[in-house]
Amino acid sequence: MDNVNMNEIGYKSDEQDLFKKREADALAIADSISDGIYITDKNGVVTAINKAFTEITGIKAADIVGKNMQQVWNNVVLNSDPAFIEIKPEDKANVFYMFNNGKKKTLKTRKPCSIALLVLKEKKPISVLTTIDRMNKRVLITGTPFLDEDKNVVQVLTIIKDLTELFVLREKLEEVEKEKAKYLSEIKNLKKDIKERQLYKDLISKSSSMDRVIKLIENVSKTDATILITGETGVGKEVVARTIFKNSKRANGPYIRVNCAAIPENLLESELFGYEKGSFTGASQNGKLGLFEMANNGTILLDEIGEIPVKLQPKLLRVLQEREIKRIGGTSNIKIDVRVIAATNLNLEDEVKKGNFREDLYYRLNVIPIELPPLRERKEDISLLVYNFLGKFNKAYGRTKDFDITALEILENYSWPGNVRELENSIERLVVIGDEHLITRNTILSVLGQDKFYEASTETIDGTLKEAVDKFERNILEKTLKSCGSTYKAAKILGITQSTVVRKAKALGITEW
Template sequence: MKQVVTIPTSEMVNAAEKLAGATCASEWAGAELAAEENGEIRLPFSVFLDVLDVPIHIIDRSGLIRYVNPAWEVFMHDKKTEVLGHHINEVLRKSSYGFFFSIEESDGSRSVTHFDQKTYDSVAIATLEQGRPVSMFTYSTSNNKLIVTSVPIYREGKITYVLTSCTDITEFSDTRDRLEDAIQQNKLISDELKLYRTQYASSSIVGNSKVIGDLREMVSYVASTSATVLITGESGVGKEVVTKEIYNQSKRNSRPFIKVNCASIPENLMESELFGYEKGAFTGASKHGKIGLFELANTGTLLLDEIGELPKALQPKLLRVLQEREIMRVGGTAGIPVDVRLIAATNQNLEAMVQAGSFRKDLYYRLNIIPIRIPPLREHKEDIPLLAQHFLSQFNNEHGKNKKLTQGALSLMTEYNWPGNIREMENLLERLIIIGDESFITTTQIERILLGEDRRTVPTDGMSLREIMNDFEKAVLKNALETYGTTYKAAEALCSSQATIARKAKEYGLKWH
């Protein structure tokens, strides 16, 4: 599967620009080289390169590695004695590909050239062939954002060597996210006020979308009755939350609320758990007998979660309880009246189970007196900001934190389809609030969890280099369009023409304002 990445275009260009400026090749045009030793060249400034914590290597005009500093050895996990004299492409053969670009300045103006027609095995080789500084955006094996920049070293008008350095720009990107936080917080606060100014301020069902408004209205209506309710929806949509809301709004809210997960009780124990048993009913039974869950829930509410897992043999006995309003203990001889409001919940298609013969039709009709379907989160994404703020407030209070979401992080959450629904979002935000001391939850942190830790690595299996480059270019354009809103502003930021940006955005199916 191809990766989806967010590339901080402005940081990418600025970082590369600083590197190119700081290592300007023209400053070394007259540099005298020291004698070679064991295949390693020593420049007059090599002593400074040795102590830098930035990985640096130098190749000659043939592409052979002639120098690496200690930081490079640590970064690449290679000793210089093993790489000196070897071709750069041979040494970097296992490295990930990246997105190549070049920055040039003339008369105070700046232009950025993206190499989308020709690709290279390394930035250094690209510099040899282009005769100018070339940079590459990529990710490290630890998912950090990197800018790799190569600059030519001239002597007597000819390129003698190419110096390449690598800079981690992850912190630059995170800083950009933090700066955007102020705007995002205003939006979140506005949404939060809007939520609590509605008539549903006390409801545990969070959201202002129409489908959630309709759901709250249905819950309010159902709570005033004692009718049996069947709640359906995918895993994680909040079926138990809706059940508790019905209970809290009902006249039974001071009476017992009992929850039973039908999938968690062994089939041979299900009947005795639900209906209880008389003393001596079976081998190993308590001599005092046992009260079942229906009796414990008497005058209150009983939730049968995952009702689709109810054993077929037990279904007629549950049907009898619903019809007769009484239970029979295992080993008993007389019925015991019960006054229980029953709510059943499932993520399965009971109608299909009825057709397949695994669920009784008459029981289904008895349960389905008032059906409530809870929509998956992907069907009401407009509620994601409110849900996010709700969980942030809850978990910040619980764990003594004060973390906030950046605009980019919230945008990513809104675009995501949430196969695990609200429960997945809840777990994600609690995890991010607990882990780390940062004040902001960023796009990078969320991507690593939602998209998987390994999604940052460029996927080469089954993909051509052209396809890989296209993926990076698409990510750059997508980020620029989302950041600046129009093709004109995006073109200005990328030092390109509006026509080019519009054409490429259309090719990649990207949308803009």
């Protein structure tokens, strides 16, 4: 009998050793897991935790192992900062039983409590999504009961999964989606603006300076008054002239464009006024109609009028005064009915002072002056023009390209010395070159050249260094605020405090975004 008892004791000892070894192995495995784990017995006493539990909750093993969870709750949790609250009143809607059939049932709780203690009471798995304040962690806590044959809880395994990074990523993704939706809305509005603001087919604008020009065009188109269009190269003088013609009572007549700078001086007179047969060596035996005669009952555009030779100016003056021309070698005057539009990128008043242009001719031409502003002075029009040209060249080349917001920003910040013509040529290149659907800031720098756009950010301005810095700072701050819509977000992007953003915005006169 003694031998039997000794064998039983030895067997039980081996069994206990095996259990302890398995428990030690289980804890070693638990320590290698990134989720926090703690185990409570049937009385709610914590029997073990892993390393991740302390890292996530900030509660050390000495403060919890061997103690009843209620005691831990009272002494460690509620009397700390708090260190660890598994269920908060505001989170109670997220607490639910997890049944095997997948159904959820809201757990009604009015005060913070421990998941392990709830599981002991309810004898069912419970999960909750909550926050550990002191550690600033968002976690998912799941308590799972282990039952004996009599359906009594003998142990509760609680797992704490740190979801902080996932929540941060989700918030960032939500912000990106919001920004994307905002940009798509802006782009949609831009495309809508193109249609709404397109009073005339080829004139697209929403700037106040161009609004005044368009209003003037609307008023003078129906008249036969002589018009002088001035502005820098590439601003669209010919587009304005053609628009005036299309909306005039002469729209069904001829429209003749003459580039006075492109025709050699010795041929310009014969091109403008024509010649009789045999009037000079090499002349056609049938003679030739001049461009003024060809424009009869229509409109003639004298482009680059500032380049017309001085010796031809009296003859042109006569055309404007008398509405008649005389061919080279001819003896009779020919009456014409022509509306004259002139265009130049020169300051004709200065040319008059220099003796390069007749004063009386200048006044004859300058009946209705239309001055077109350069693109750098109407930057709000750039985005509209960009999408107008994008649609035009996508259709022409069978492409479906689009711009992202970073691309629009760099295009809007460039000074465009070549004005609308340079912008149009640049958009055509961006559409033709490369197969990427989305045109980004990097695409623009690689296709159009980095130097061009870097120079735009360092262009010289009038004033002191402080004024230059203030102007640059105001531009950056204003664009960031408009993009973010919040001083807090702007501060984060710019790497400064929110109070600094508010102070600088006030000092720089930024009141709306």
